[in-house]
Amino acid sequence: MRSMRWQGRRKEKKVDWERKNVNGMLLVFDMRQTRSPLQCMVGLSSRPIHTIYSLVNNPAVGLSACKVLTASSIGPCVWNTGCARERPFLVPGLENQGICMSLAYSPSSDDIVASYRPKILTSNGATSSQSSPSSSVLNQGTVGSLVHVRRVAGSFYFKLGSIPANVSHVQMTKSTIINIENCHPIFAYGDEVTHGLSLRALPTLTVSQNLKPHHLPILDVKYAHSQGLGLLGCISKDKLQLFSPKVL
Structure with a gap:
């Protein structure tokens, strides 16, 4: 397997983030006619859905x-x-x-990595998905976990590993899985303590590289590949960074 390092440049950019309340249902639309959904499917809870991927079908299993x-x-x-x-x-x-609080999926390898933060125990003994930490505590993040699962034959799921990681107390951040030819898949996410972009090799989840940090927590991570060029981007409230791979 080739080893790779990522080198980057940054652009300053301000973004506005809007939170919308929904009831946990999944709405399916025909893109040719979006006036009303084809299906309204009820979920397992009323918690809002924050991430959606279309799973790739395997023709071999029909x-x-x-x-x-x-x-x-x-x-x-x-x-x-x-x-x-x-x-x-x-x-x-x-x-x-x-x-x-984050989910990444790779269609080409069927790898799934979910990021979790601990449940908050309220004063009456109940658990809550929300908390209101002070700004100083928020900047420190909390210790959560990254869990790696792989989908096999289209319908079977195997848990391959889990490690502790620095995650946000309250924000639903984004992460991504990078697939590069002749390299192990790489999971990329924003470390809440360092505010840097952390790259971990799959399936071991060992650190591959830690990229230059932001001043504020990273909110979103995306990877794009076109005509032989790969770009990895991450954004915080005040900065956009772009990285390209360099074969060593």
């Missing part, structure tokens, strides 16, 4: 129904949009991990 991978605070769920009456199910191996 899967024809469209399946969707989503994530809310209860964890990653798989939906069969071909059957509106069929309830979604939590991805096996990811039950009772905490509050799911």
